[in-house]
Amino acid sequence: MAKPRRLSKRQRERIGQIQEQRRERLHKRAAGDEDAKAQGVEQGGEVVVRNGRHFVVIDAEGKLRECVARTNIGHPVCGDRVVWQETETGKGIITALLERSSVLARPDFSGRDKPLAANIDRLIILIAPQPEPSPYLIDQYLVTAELIGIPAIIAINKVDLLGDDPATFLDRFGHYREIGYSLIAISAKREHGLDPIIECLRDHTGILLGQSGVGKSSLINALLPDRDVQVGMLSEATGLGRHTTSAATRYTLPHGGHLIDSPGVRSFRLANPSRGELERGFREFAPYLGRCRFADCRHDQEPECAIRGAVEAGKIHPDRLGNFLHMVAAAERGTKFEG
Numbered sequence: 001m002a003k004p005r006r007l008s009k010r011q012r013e014r015i016g017q018i019q020e021q022r023r024e025r026l027h028k029r030a031a032g033d034e035d036a037k038a039q040g041v042e043q044g045g046e047v048v049v050r051n052g053r054h055f056v057v058i059d060a061e062g063k064l065r066e067c068v069a070r071t072n073i074g075h076p077v078c079g080d081r082v083v084w085q086e087t088e089t090g091k092g093i094i095t096a097l098l099e100r101s102s103v104l105a106r107p108d109f110s111g112r113d114k115p116l117a118a119n120i121d122r123l124i125i126l127i128a129p130q131p132e133p134s135p136y137l138i139d140q141y142l143v144t145a146e147l148i149g150i151p152a153i154i155a156i157n158k159v160d161l162l163g164d165d166p167a168t169f170l171d172r173f174g175h176y177r178e179i180g181y182s183l184i185a186i187s188a189k190r191e192h193g194l195d196p197i198i199e200c201l202r203d204h205t206g207i208l209l210g211q212s213g214v215g216k217s218s219l220i221n222a223l224l225p226d227r228d229v230q231v232g233m234l235s236e237a238t239g240l241g242r243h244t245t246s247a248a249t250r251y252t253l254p255h256g257g258h259l260i261d262s263p264g265v266r267s268f269r270l271a272n273p274s275r276g277e278l279e280r281g282f283r284e285f286a287p288y289l290g291r292c293r294f295a296d297c298r299h300d301q302e303p304e305c306a307i308r309g310a311v312e313a314g315k316i317h318p319d320r321l322g323n324f325l326h327m328v329a330a331a332e333r334g335t336k337f338e339g
């Protein structure tokens with residue numbers, strides 16, 4: 001083996017320079033269009049598709065524009081309001097991200113919040129007689145809505161399967177209505193009972209959450225009869241083909257408003273909120289918080305707990321407290337919630 005050669009200071013500098021140039025070239029190649037010169041005027045727009053590093057932005061005139069994004073502006077997602085400019089290649093480049101009114105995020109592998117969708121102001125939670133509903137999952141979704149600060153609707157789908165006695169099933173969820181959530185019965189398959197959802201989304205941007213098999217795709221198809229047409233227009237604008245099975249997409253509803261759909265968003269799960277956040281996430285706890293004997297009451301075994309008192313007095317549903325305690329325990333273990 002050759003003896004390591006001692007390099008002079010000048011040689012070391014030269015090698016350093018060459019490596020630096022290589023890094024720069026590599027970075028430029030990787031960045032691709034991101035380095036393209038923005039030459040058009042700055043314009044406003046909204047992200048309607050995000051597929052990795054590719055975006056479709058709808059401009060002020062409703063035209064779809066294929067865009068990339070500067071790397072130093074944060075992470076634009078579906079629903080974001082942005083500033084973009086035309087580049088010398090004729091495509092667009094997103095140069096700024098405007099403030100969000102809300103963001104649905106989930107932690108990535110390193111525990112940092114990764115945004116999934118922005119400026120959502122309605123959440124639709126779908127449940128059904130089959131698969132058997134998980135009240136724990138429903139409560140996680142409701143906590144999400146409370147923490148983002150947006151209204152949630154609970155839609156019970158497949159009511160056509162309930163036969164002559166739908167009340168027995170529907171009554172199991174009546175306590176959600178008592179604490180102010182809208183609870184509706186629908187059939188996506190028969191397109192029955194959808195008006196409250198259409199009304200709730202008019203002039204708003206919603207997303208649909210629910211476990212596998214409850215009928216999310218069926219409901220999206222019922223709400224968006226022209227979905228294929230919209231997908232076609234979007235894939236034409238991106239030149240990416242029919243990509244939308246994986247990409248987060250914001251569709252325009254025929255009666256007004258928008259629905260954001262993506263597998264990633266649909267399977268959204270909360271992870272590790274703080275105890276205080278969870279307390280805020282159960283809206284009916286509010287009048288009792290701060291009224292327990294101990295300031296740091298866990299609402300579990302402590303004497304003179306105002307929350308447990310409210311459960312005993314029939315003001316809080318026992319399952320809600322149970323799910324709260326379970327969520328606190330799961331968050332403290334640092335694990336993801338099980339459904």
Ligand SMILES: Nc1nc2c(ncn2[C@@H]2O[C@H](COP(=O)(O)OP(=O)(O)OP(=O)(O)O)[C@@H](O)[C@H]2O)c(=O)[nH]1
Pocket residue numbers: 157158159160161186187188189190210211212213214215216217218219
């Ligand atoms: N009877 C009845 N069946 C329905 C209704 N809505 C959906 N289904 C059926 O339920 C099954 C699941 O529906 P999907 O729309 O695929 O459910 P999903 O929530 O998209 O499921 P994932 O994509 O796995 O998350 C399908 O066989 C649908 O035909 C309904 O209103 N009534």
Ligand SMILES: [Mg+2]
Pocket residue numbers: 216217218
């Ligand atoms: Mg589906």
Ligand SMILES: [Zn+2]
Pocket residue numbers: 292293297298299300302304305306307308
């Ligand atoms: Zn307490």
